[in-house]
Amino acid sequence: MTGGRPRRVVFEFAAGSSIAETYHSQGADFGLAGGILGFDTADPRIVDALELAKHAGIEIEFRIVDFETDHPNVFRVTAIDENKKQIEAELISCGGGMVEIRQIANIPVSINGGFFETLLLFAGCAPDIVHACRDSINANSVSCDDLLLFRNDKSEYILDCRGQSEMPGEFLRRVVKNFPVKDVIVLSPVLPVKSQKEYSGLFNTASEILEMAGHERLSLADTAIRYETRRSGLNETEVFNKMAEIVAVLKKTLKDAASAQQEYPDRILGRQARLLPEKGVATGGVLHSVIRHITLLMEAKSSMRIIVAAPTAGSCGAVPGTLIGAAEALGLPEDAVVKAMLAAGMVGVLIAEHSTFSGEMGGCQAECGSASGMAAAGMVQLLGGTTEQALDAASMALQNVFGLTCDPVASRVEVPCLGKNIMAGSNALAMAELAMAGFDKVIPLDETIAAMYRVGLSLPVELRCTGKGGLSITPTSMRIQQKLEG
Numbered sequence: 001m002t003g004g005r006p007r008r009v010v011f012e013f014a015a016g017s018s019i020a021e022t023y024h025s026q027g028a029d030f031g032l033a034g035g036i037l038g039f040d041t042a043d044p045r046i047v048d049a050l051e052l053a054k055h056a057g058i059e060i061e062f063r064i065v066d067f068e069t070d071h072p073n074v075f076r077v078t079a080i081d082e083n084k085k086q087i088e089a090e091l092i093s094c095g096g097g098m099v100e101i102r103q104i105a106n107i108p109v110s111i112n113g114g115f116f117e118t119l120l121l122f123a124g125c126a127p128d129i130v131h132a133c134r135d136s137i138n139a140n141s142v143s144c145d146d147l148l149l150f151r152n153d154k155s156e157y158i159l160d161c162r163g164q165s166e167m168p169g170e171f172l173r174r175v176v177k178n179f180p181v182k183d184v185i186v187l188s189p190v191l192p193v194k195s196q197k198e199y200s201g202l203f204n205t206a207s208e209i210l211e212m213a214g215h216e217r218l219s220l221a222d223t224a225i226r227y228e229t230r231r232s233g234l235n236e237t238e239v240f241n242k243m244a245e246i247v248a249v250l251k252k253t254l255k256d257a258a259s260a261q262q263e264y265p266d267r268i269l270g271r272q273a274r275l276l277p278e279k280g281v282a283t284g285g286v287l288h289s290v291i292r293h294i295t296l297l298m299e300a301k302s303s304m305r306i307i308v309a310a311p312t313a314g315s316c317g318a319v320p321g322t323l324i325g326a327a328e329a330l331g332l333p334e335d336a337v338v339k340a341m342l343a344a345g346m347v348g349v350l351i352a353e354h355s356t357f358s359g360e361m362g363g364c365q366a367e368c369g370s371a372s373g374m375a376a377a378g379m380v381q382l383l384g385g386t387t388e389q390a391l392d393a394a395s396m397a398l399q400n401v402f403g404l405t406c407d408p409v410a411s412r413v414e415v416p417c418l419g420k421n422i423m424a425g426s427n428a429l430a431m432a433e434l435a436m437a438g439f440d441k442v443i444p445l446d447e448t449i450a451a452m453y454r455v456g457l458s459l460p461v462e463l464r465c466t467g468k469g470g471l472s473i474t475p476t477s478m479r480i481q482q483k484l485e486g
C-alpha cells in the first residue's frame with residue numbers, strides 16, 4: 001500500500017472490542033501477516049506468516065489501545081515502508097475474511113478490495129484544483145471505470161480511481177506532474193472475482209428473485225449464475241467453472257482431512273470424525289454423511305488447512321458439508337453440487353445485503369444461522385426443487401436459529417462451533433424436506449432476514465463473540481484458556 005517494501009506494520013485494536021479479544025485465538029494475526037506478505041487466500045503458508053514476515057525483515061506488532069469505536073471489529077493499521085513513508089488506515093473486519101477500509105490518512109473512504117484503485121491524496125490546496133484533476137482524469141483515463149472523491153473536514157481529499165486494471169504508469173506520472181498531488185497509493189484487488197462498475201442489480205430481494213424465476217422458469221442456481229455474470233463480467237460457463245473450482249478445493253480438503261493426521265497445537269478438540277462409525281448409528285445415511293463431512297471440514301479449519309469461508313471460517317462446515325455430504329449419500333453428480341452451492345450463495349447474497357455475517361454484530365445466528373439458511377436452499381436445489389421451495393426452506397431454517405449466541409469456549413472456534421455447524425446442517429436438511437412437501441413458511445424470506453438482523457443487533461454484547469458470556473466464562477472454559485495460553 002505504501003509503494004515500497006513494508007518494514008514495520010502496527011495493528012491497533014480498541015480495548016474491549018470483539019476483535020481485541022479474538023485476533024490471536026482465532027488466527028487473525030497470522031491472516032493479517034499473510035496479507036502483508038501478499039499471500040493468496042488459499043496459500044498454505046499463511047499459517048506461518050508471522051514467522052515468515054520476521055524472516056523477510058518485516059516487523060509486525062499488535063497492540064490493544066484505548067480508542068472510541070462505533071463497531072466491534074474496527075482496527076487501525078500504520079505501515080512504514082523501506083523509504084520511511086508512512087500510511088495510516090482504519091479498517092473493519094466484516095466476517096468471512098472480508099475487510100473494508102473506511103479511512104486512509106484520516107480521510108473517510110469505502111474500499112472493499114474489488115478493484116484496482118489508484119488513490120491520489122491532496123492536502124492544503126483549493127477544491128477547484130482537485131476538481132480540475134478529476135476532470136482531467138475523467139477526460140483521459142482509459143483504466144478508470146469510476147472516479148470517487150472523498151474528503152475530510154480539514155479539506156484534505158482522496159481522488160479514488162477504480163478500474164479493472166492498473167492506471168497506466170505514464171498517465172499517472174503525468175497527473176502527478178500536472179497537479180499538486182501529495183501522495184499516491186496503489187491498491188490491487190483482493191477479491192477472487194473483481195467487481196464491475198455497472199452492476200445495477202437484477203434483484204435486491206427474495207421476492208424479486210421469485211418474480212424473475214417465475215417468469216422465466218429459472219431454478220435458484222440459474223438466478224445465481226445470472227446475478228454473478230452481471231456482477232463479475234464473467235460469462236455463464238466461467239461462473240459455473242469458478243464454483244466447480246471451489247467445490248474441487250473443498251473435496252481435496254475433505255479427502256486430506258479424512259486421511260491425514262491433522263492437528264494443531266493451540267486447539268481443544270482432537271480428531272472427532274474418525275469416531276464416527278462407517279454407517280450412522282442413530283441417524284439415516286444422508287444425515288450421517290452430512291455430519292461426517294461437516295466434522296471433517298471443521299477439523300481442517302482447526303488444523304489450519306485450506307477451507308472456504310461459507311459464509312465465515314467459523315461456519316465453514318455447514319454449507320459445503322451438508323451439500324457434498326448429502327450428494328455423496330444420494331449418489332448425485334458433481335454438477336448437482338456445484339448448482340446447489342450456487343443456490344446457497346444466492347441466499348448468502350441476500351443476507352449480506354440486508355443483514356450481516358459477523359458474529360460480533362449478530363451472534364452465531366449471523367454465522368451458523370446464515371449458513372443453515374443457505375444450506376437449506378442449496379439442499380432444495382440439490383433435490384430438484386423449485387426456486388420458491390428453496391427460498392421457503394431458507395426462510396424456515398433461518399426462523400429456527402434466531403438468538404443463537406456466540407460464546408466460544410476459550411475463544412477458540414471449536415466448541416460449541418462444531419456442534420452448531422452440525423445443527424445448521426441438520427436444520428437445513430429438515431427444512432428442505434418441509435419446503436418440498438409444501439409446508440407453509442408463513443414469514444417470507446425477506447421479512448425473516450430483516451427480523452434476523454434486528455434480533456442480532458439486540459443480543460447482549462457479552463454474547464457476540466467477546467468471550468464475556470455464555471460458555472466462554474464457564475470454569476471449564478477458563479481452565480482450558482489458561483492451559484492453552486500457558
Ligand code: SF4
Binds near residue numbers: 315407413
Ligand atoms: S459460536 Fe461464535 S465463533 Fe463459534 S461458529 Fe458461532 S459465531 Fe463463530
